Amino acid sequence: MNDQPKAGFLDRTLANLRRTWREIAGDDDLTAAADLGPDLPDEDMERLRRQMVACLESRGGEVTARARAAALGRAYLGLSTKGRERFLAVLADDFDVDPEAVLQAMERVRQAGDPETATAARENLRRALVAPRVRLLTQFNALPEGVKFLVDMRAELLRLARKNRGGLAGLEGDIRELLASWFDVGFLELQRITWESPAALLEKLIAYEAVHAIRSWQDLKNRLDSDRRCFAFFHPRMRNEPLIFVEVALVDGLAGNVQALLDENAPVTDPRRADTAIFYSISNAQKGLAGISFGNFLIKRVVDELAREFKNLKTFSTLSPIPGFRAWLEGALAEGEPGLFKPAERKALAAAAQRRGPKGTLKAVLARPDWHRDEALAEALRAPLLRLCARFLGREKREGSKALDPVAHFHLTNGARIERINWLGDTSAKGIEQSAGMMVNYLYKLDDIDANHEAYTGRGEIAVSGAVKGLLKG
C-alpha cells in the first residue's frame, strides 16, 4: 500500500491548492478539519479538498495521514444532511478515476512487447482504474468505529441514490467493493444470542427485526427461550452490531402458523426432543451492506450448529412470508385471466359472501380485513388460494428464470425446495394484507441442496414437494 504511486491526476488538478507543508500546517491542521460549517459552505470546500489531498499524499507520514482522515471522518459526522451530501459530492467528483490517465495506461498495454512488460502495463492500468478516493476511504478505518462509519456512509449514499441517481454511484460502488472485501464471510463470527446477551444488543434485535415485529421485551424473551435459538453474524470490528440474524423454533413436525410459534403463553418444550428446526425470521440489520449477502452462509452455519447440539433434529425448514402474492394476484385478476378462478369456486365464494353482504368477488372479499374470521368465507377461499399461491411461488418468474417472489428466490438460490403452503399461517394484519394469510415452508434437505441450487440457478427449475406439485396440477 505504501508504494502505490501517487496518482498523477492529483498533481494536475490540485496543483493550485498546493503549498509547502509549512504553509499548510499553519491553517489546515487537524483541529481545523473539525470546524467545518454544518452545511459545508463554499468557503469550507477548499479546506476540505486540501485535507483530502494531504491524506492521499500521506503528508507527515502514514500515521499522521490516518489521524487526519479520522478528523475528516469526525467532521463528516458533525455535518447536517445537506453538508454530508456536499462532502460526498467532493469525494465523488474530485477524487474519481482520471480518464486521461486511463487512456495513457491503455496505450502502454497496447504497445507492450514481451510478456513481462505486458503484465506490468496491465497492472499499471488496473491501478489507474482505481479512484484515488479509495485510499481515503480506507484511511477512515482509523476511526474507532471506522468500519461502521463506512457502512453508514454507504447507507447514506444508497438513500441519496434513490432520489438522485447521479455521480454518487461511483463512490457508492467503491465503498461497496471495499466492504465486500472486509466483510468476506470468512471474517464473520457466528454468535448465539440469548436472554443473557447485553440489553444494548437485544434492543437492536427489536429495532432491526424485519419479518415479524418484536412487540415487547417479553415477546423477545419468549423468542430466546430454551426451545428457541437466535444466531447472528458479527464483524470483529463491529462487535455490537449484528449484521444479519435468524430466529429458530425447535418443534415437532413442520410448523405452519407463526402466531402459534410466537404465542408467549405457549408452554416451553424440551428442545432435545424436537425433530424439526423452523427458521421463522431472517433479518438483515445493516442497510449499508445491501447486496453483500451472508444469508445463505448464516442458514448453513446455523443448521450445522443445531445438528451438532440436537441429535434428534431431522428436518430443517423455514416458515416464511410470501410478500409478493397479493400484489401479483391483484395484477392477474385485473388482467382477467380466464382459468385463474374456477366457476365452481366463484360460485361457492359468492354464496359464502352473500350471507354477510352483497359483494362476492375474490377482490372484494380479500379487501375486507377480517374475511379470515368468517369460517364459511375462509373455507370457500382455501382451495383456490392455495392453488394460486402454489402457482405464484412455483411458476411465476421475473428476468426469465428467477422466482417472482423475492423470499422464494432467496431460498431457492440456497437450494431449498417449496415444501408446504400453510392456510391462515399468518393472520396478522400484515400477513392478511401481503399473502391472504398464507405462509410457506422452504425445506433445506442437506443432500439435495447442491442439486437444487444448480437446477434453479442453471436452468430455472424450482424444486417443489409432492404436495405442492399436487396443488400445481389441481
Added chain:
Amino acid sequence: MNDQPKAGFLDRTLANLRRTWREIAGDDDLTAAADLGPDLPDEDMERLRRQMVACLESRGGEVTARARAAALGRAYLGLSTKGRERFLAVLADDFDVDPEAVLQAMERVRQAGDPETATAARENLRRALVAPRVRLLTQFNALPEGVKFLVDMRAELLRLARKNRGGLAGLEGDIRELLASWFDVGFLELQRITWESPAALLEKLIAYEAVHAIRSWQDLKNRLDSDRRCFAFFHPRMRNEPLIFVEVALVDGLAGNVQALLDENAPVTDPRRADTAIFYSISNAQKGLAGISFGNFLIKRVVDELAREFKNLKTFSTLSPIPGFRAWLEGALAEGEPGLFKPAERKALAAAAQRRGPKGTLKAVLARPDWHRDEALAEALRAPLLRLCARFLGREKREGSKALDPVAHFHLTNGARIERINWLGDTSAKGIEQSAGMMVNYLYKLDDIDANHEAYTGRGEIAVSGAVKGLLKG
C-alpha cells in the same frame, strides 16, 4: 461479489474440462480433492483444475464452493514442496488475467460515448484486469485458519521467487493485494504481552525475535518484568500469531548498552519513576506479510499507551543495531578513500595493535573478534569509528535519497532523528561483526515527527542531534 460476471476466459480455456454437475460429482467430490498425490503428479493436475473451476463458478452455490475451496486448501497443505510448487503454478498460469478479454474491454472504453457508458466501461475493464484466481484465493478464507493460510502461501511464493523469478510473481502480487486490504492497520489489535500470556504465544516470541535472540524462558521472563513492556499487533483472524512486536525498557536516561538492558541479574526498577522508554527490539513475525508495514503504527500506538500509563515519561527512543556499518566500511576501505581514516588515528591504532601482534591496520584489527576486550585497541578505535558511523548513518544513501542502513531508513521515515551513537553498546558476536559493537539511539520527539518525515521523504534530509552533528563535522 456475488454478481461478478463469470469470466469468459474460463469458458474458453476450460470448456473441455466441463461436464454436467452430475458427472463431476461422481469423481470429483470434496473428499477426492484431499487425495492428491504428494508431488501432484500429472494425472492429478486435471482434477485439480476442475475443482478450481468449480470453485470459481460457485458450483452448488457459494457455500458449497467455499467448502470445496477449503478442501483444496487442505489438499495443498498435504502436498510436498514439489507438489506445492506445481499447485501454485496452476494458479499462476491457468487462472491469470485473460489478455484478450482485456483488449476487448479496452476497446469498449475507447468507444464509450456518454459519461455513464464510459464509467461502466472502465469498471468493466477494471474487472477484466483482476485475475480469476483472486476469487479462489478469497474462498480459501473458509479454512479455519484461512488468513494464516494465505500469509504462509505468500511466504512460500516469496521463497520460490528468490530462486526463480518466474510467472509466480503475478500470483504473489494478487495475494499481497488481498492481504494489504485484510491487514489494514485499522483491523489490527494492539495487545500487551506479559508473563501471564499463553506459553504457546510466548514460545513464538522466542522463535520470531530477530534483533537480540531470546536465549531461554528465563531471559524472556526478564524481558516481560514490571519495568519492561512488550506489545504486539494481532489480526482478529490470527489470534495466536503476533504480526510484529516491540520490546521496551523503562529506564532513567537514554540507554546505550543492550547487554546491560538484558542482564537478568540487574535489579528491577520502579517503572513509574522512569523518564525514558527505550524501544530496543522490533521484529516482524510473518514472512508472508513482507512489504505490508505496520512498524510505524506500532511505535506510535505504543508511545501513546506508555504515555498514558506512565506520566513521568519524557523521552521515547530506540536502542538500535546498525546492521550495514561494517559491510559499508569494508567497501570504503577497499576503495581506499583518502580522508576516511586520519593519519594520527592510523598511527595510534598501529601503536596500540603492536603491543599484541604485528598487523595494525583497521581492517586487520576489526577482523579479530575480541579486539574490544583490549582496552588500548578499543580506545584507539573509538574516535574514528564513532565518526565513521555518524557519516554512515547520516550521509550515506541508496537510490538517491534513502539512508543506506535499512534500520536507519525505517526510523527516519517514521520521523525519528539520529540522537546518539553508543560506543560498545552491543558486544555480542553479532554486534561486533555487524557494527563494530556500536549501537544508535533514534529519538521520537512527538512535535518533530511530521516535519522530520516530510524533510526526509521529500528532500532526503536526515535529522540528527547536535552531538551527532559534531561527529559529522569531526
Added chain:
Amino acid sequence: MNDQPKAGFLDRTLANLRRTWREIAGDDDLTAAADLGPDLPDEDMERLRRQMVACLESRGGEVTARARAAALGRAYLGLSTKGRERFLAVLADDFDVDPEAVLQAMERVRQAGDPETATAARENLRRALVAPRVRLLTQFNALPEGVKFLVDMRAELLRLARKNRGGLAGLEGDIRELLASWFDVGFLELQRITWESPAALLEKLIAYEAVHAIRSWQDLKNRLDSDRRCFAFFHPRMRNEPLIFVEVALVDGLAGNVQALLDENAPVTDPRRADTAIFYSISNAQKGLAGISFGNFLIKRVVDELAREFKNLKTFSTLSPIPGFRAWLEGALAEGEPGLFKPAERKALAAAAQRRGPKGTLKAVLARPDWHRDEALAEALRAPLLRLCARFLGREKREGSKALDPVAHFHLTNGARIERINWLGDTSAKGIEQSAGMMVNYLYKLDDIDANHEAYTGRGEIAVSGAVKGLLKG
C-alpha cells in the same frame, strides 16, 4: 473436615435405621431420593432420614455423599410448600445438637488437668455444639446452584419463622452462620452494571429494586445512562444474582428531588464535570441473606471507584427516603404532645385548608393524597413538617441509642451525617404516604466517617449539618 469424628449421637438415635451398605443400596439409591411424594408423606420420611444419615456418614466416600446430598437437594426443590416444611422439620428436629453429648463433653472440660488436655477438651466441646445437619447443609454445595439453594432455603425458613417461631430457628441459625462465612465481603466482587449487561441480569434489577420501582426497560436504560452508575456485589458462585446494588446519579450540587433525577426526558449531562455523586437507591436482592450486611462495604467501594474515575467529584451523598416518618408522626399526634405543632402553624394550616374544605387538622390534611398539589396547603405545612422531620431523624431513638428510622440508622452506622431535608423531594404516592413527600440527604464525608461512626455506635450521637441543627432548634 474429613477427619471430623462421626457424632456418637447418630449412632444412638439412628441405630434402628441402619443396615449394611448392601441392604441400603437396594432400595435407597440416589434416584429414589428424587421420588419423594410432593407433600412428603409419612411413608417417605424414613427414607429421607436414611438418606440424610448416609450423607452424614459419607457412605461410599465423600464424593458419593455429595452426589447423594445433591439428589436430596433436587428432591427438596421438587416438593410442595407443605413437603418442604416437613423436610426442613426433619433437618431441624432429627439432626440437631445432642444435649447429652454436650453435657458429657462439658464434663471432660471440667476435669481436664494440663493446658493441652483442656484445649483438646474445649475443642471437643465446641464440635459437640455443632449440629450434625451442618455437615449436610455444606454438602448441598455440591448442587450446581448450591449456594443459591441455601440462600433460598434460608429465605423459606425466615418466611416460615414469621408464622410459627418454632424449632426451625436453630436450623435457620446454622444456615445463617454458614452463609456469613461463605459471603464474607472479601469474596464478593463489585461489578458495574450497564446497558451492556445481560438482559437476564437487568431483569433482576427491575424485580429487586426496592426503593423507587423501575417502571419499564426505558426507565432502567435511563438509570444506566452515561451520567449514571449502577454497581452490585456478586458472589463467585452466584454469578447471575446480584446480592445488593446501588444506583448513583452524577450531578452538580446536592440533588433534592427524586422525580427530577428519574425523569427520562431530562438531558444527559457530562459526568466528568459533575461535582456530586448522589446515591439514590440501595436495594438488597436476596431475602435469604437478611442480616448479613454488605451495604456499608458497597457504599465505600463505590465511592472509591467513582473518585478514581471522576476527578471532579467533591461530594458523596445519598438522596434517601424516610420510611418511618409518617407512622411516627401519627403516633406522636395521637399522644397529643403539646409542643409538636406550634399554635401559629396550626392556625395557618387551618386557614389554608379552609379554602378547600372543612377539616384543617394536620392529620386530616395529610390524609388527602394530593395535598401537595395545593400550593397554599403545602406552604403552610412546609416549616412545621421540616422541623418535625429533623426531630424524627435527629432525635428519636429505639433501643436506647439507635435512630428510630431504619434508613437513618443504616447510614449513621456507616458514619454519614444528616445533611439536608428536602421538601417535596418525592411526590410519588409512596413518598407522600411514607414521609409526607420529604427526602433526606445523608452525607458521606470521608474524613469524618470514622469519628461519626464511633460517636453514633458508642454514644448514640447523631451527626447533623448546620442547617439541620437549625431545624432542630427551630
Added chain:
Amino acid sequence: MNDQPKAGFLDRTLANLRRTWREIAGDDDLTAAADLGPDLPDEDMERLRRQMVACLESRGGEVTARARAAALGRAYLGLSTKGRERFLAVLADDFDVDPEAVLQAMERVRQAGDPETATAARENLRRALVAPRVRLLTQFNALPEGVKFLVDMRAELLRLARKNRGGLAGLEGDIRELLASWFDVGFLELQRITWESPAALLEKLIAYEAVHAIRSWQDLKNRLDSDRRCFAFFHPRMRNEPLIFVEVALVDGLAGNVQALLDENAPVTDPRRADTAIFYSISNAQKGLAGISFGNFLIKRVVDELAREFKNLKTFSTLSPIPGFRAWLEGALAEGEPGLFKPAERKALAAAAQRRGPKGTLKAVLARPDWHRDEALAEALRAPLLRLCARFLGREKREGSKALDPVAHFHLTNGARIERINWLGDTSAKGIEQSAGMMVNYLYKLDDIDANHEAYTGRGEIAVSGAVKGLLKG
C-alpha cells in the same frame, strides 16, 4: 457476624491498652501499622496488640476495621522470619479462647430450664469456644490476596509447629477450620491446563510437581500435548494458584512405565482412539491446605470430563509410585523374618550377583544404584520383589486398618483397587531408591468404587485384582 457479642475477655485482659478513639487515632493509625520493626521488637508489641483490638472491636466501623486488618496483614508480610513468629505468638497467646468465660457459659447451659433457654445457652457456649482471633483472621480477607495470605500463614505455622509443637497449634487449627469452610469443594473450579495457559501458571506446575519432576519447558509442553490432559482445581479468590493438579496420559491399555510415558520423543497418538486414561501424577500445590483434601473430588471430576470428551475410554487407572516400599523392606529384612525371601530365590540372586562382585544379599544388591541395568540381577529380583511389593501394598497396615503406603491409602480410600504391579516401571534414581523401580496401577472402576470404599474404610479390606491376588498367594 455484626451482632456477635464483643468477647468479655477482651475487656478484661486489654483494658489497660484502651484509650478513647481520639487518643489512639493520634499515634496508631493504619500507616503506623506498616512501620513495625522487621523483628517485631518489644516496643512494637503493644502497638500491634492495640491494632488487633481495634480490629476486633470494629473501631471506626467494619469497613475501617477491615482496612486496618489489611494494614496489619501487609505489616506481617514485611516482617522477618523472627518477626513473623512473634506476630503469630501474639495471635496465639493473647487472643485465644478465655477459659473462664467458657466455664461461665457452661454453667448457664447446666442451669437452663426450658428448651429455648437451653438452646440459647448452648449457642452462647459455642461462641465462647471460638477464639476472638478468628474474627481478625477473617478480616485479613480484606487483603487483595487475603485467601492466599491465610493459606501461607498456615503453611508458616505448620513449619514452625514441626520444630516447636507449642501454643501455635490452636491458631493453626483456627485457620484450618476457616480454610476448610472457604475451600469447600463446591467453591473450587476445575480448569484444564494447556500449553495455551499463562506462562506464569505453567511455571508453578514446574515448581509444584511433586511426583515426577518437570525437567524443562519442553518436558512440560510434552505433558500438555494433544494426547495428554492436565486439570487443576482453583479457588475463585486465588485465580493464579493451582490447589492440586493431575496429569493424565491417554493411551492404549494400562501403562506400566513412566519413563516411556514422559519420553519427549515418543510420537503423539490420537487421543480419540485411546481406551485408557492413566493418571500418572497428582500433586498438592499449597502446603497451607494440608489436611484439607480435594484429591478424591479431582479424580472423580476429571474422570467425568474425560469420559464426556472421549467416548472410547474404557479404563481409568493410575500409574503410581510406591514411596514406602524400600523403607518397609529394609525394616522387614532387619527383623529377619524367615519366609520373606525364599531359599531358591536367595540362591539365584547370589548366583547372579557373583558374576559382578562378592556381596549377593538382597540388601547389598539393592544398595547398588544400577542393579536394574544388570539383566541377570534384575531377573533374579523380579519374582521375589513383585511378591513382596504385593504383600506390602495389599497386607501391611498402620493404625490397625490403613494401608501402610500413603499413596495406596489415598487411592484405596477413594475406592480404587490394586490392579497391577509393574516391574521396572520407574528406573529414575528416585524410583530405584523408593520402590526398587516398581510402580503400581490403581484401577478406578466406577461401579465398584462405593463398595470398595466401604469395605476399606469400614472393615480394612483392600481390593486387589486377580493378578495381584496371585502374587499374594505365591
